[in-house]
Amino acid sequence: xxxxxxxxxHVSVSEGTPVLLRCNYSSSYSPSLFWYVQHPNKxxxxxxxxxxxxTLVKGINGFEAEFKKSETSFHLTKPxxxxxxxxxxxxxxxxxxxxxxxxxxxxxxxRP
Amino acid sequence: DTAVSQTPKYLVTQMGNDKxxxxxxxxxxDTMYWYKQDSKKFLKIMFSYNNKELIINETVPNRFSPxxxxxxxxxxxxxxxxxxxxxxxxxxxSRDLGVPYEQYFGPGTxxxxx
Numbered sequence: 001x002x003x004x005x006x007x008x009x010h011v012s013v014s015e016g017t018p019v020l021l022r023c024n025y026s027s028s029y030s031p032s033l034f035w036y037v038q039h040p041n042k043x044x045x046x047x048x049x050x051x052x053x054x055t056l057v058k059g060i061n062g063f064e065a066e067f068k069k070s071e072t073s074f075h076l077t078k079p080x081x082x083x084x085x086x087x088x089x090x091x092x093x094x095x096x097x098x099x100x101x102x103x104x105x106x107x108x109x110x111r112p
Numbered sequence: 113d114t115a116v117s118q119t120p121k122y123l124v125t126q127m128g129n130d131k132x133x134x135x136x137x138x139x140x141x142d143t144m145y146w147y148k149q150d151s152k153k154f155l156k157i158m159f160s161y162n163n164k165e166l167i168i169n170e171t172v173p174n175r176f177s178p179x180x181x182x183x184x185x186x187x188x189x190x191x192x193x194x195x196x197x198x199x200x201x202x203x204x205x206s207r208d209l210g211v212p213y214e215q216y217f218g219p220g221t222x223x224x225x226x
Binding site for chain 2: 043
């Protein structure tokens with residue numbers, strides 16, 4: 001069965017510093033992986049997705065993630081945090097029946 | 113223009129009542145979904161419809177019944193509401209069923225059962 005583990009429930013950074021949100025996955029085959037963002041009281045928005053093409057995936061708002069098969073990781077990064085990045089971030093894996101399986105989420109706090 | 117809309121945004125009701133949540137998408141998508149997000153922010157799929165046909169039906173109590181009158185709408189009816197049904201329910205849609213297709217989420221309906 002497919003699963004994802006988000007290693008940090010909360011991450012706090014200062015504005016202008018790099019962001020790293022960690023995600024490890026478990027899959028019996030080559031997975032499709034996603035990062036979604038949820039701003040307070042809003043729906044979810046797709047940041048980026050990996051579907052067996054380039055291992056470094058660029059998304060919206062300056063975010064990117066690298067698929068590392070050897071480490072079963074799909075960490076989300078951004079070079080410089082902005083106040084508007086404060087939100088809940090979900091790492092997601094898709095199973096073969098196209099269901100999205102969500103991680104437990106990481107809350108990103110951005111300090112001024 | 114709102115792509116995926118849900119009504120109502122908030123719903124407060126008592127145990128034992130029956131309630132419905134409506135979802136509409138104006139993206140021309142063929143596939144729609146219902147997700148439940150619990151108090152710990154954990155998101156799990158409940159149902160998926162493709163061209164009005166039920167595709168995914170997770171282990172959800174049969175008090176929950178989705179209804180898709182047409183491809184643009186997927187409503188969720190809940191009978192005999194229980195305290196544990198309190199959650200945020202998200203509707204989503206995608207162009208078709210499958211991984212390459214991005215899912216677009218609605219703003220959510222916060223259901224509180226007292």
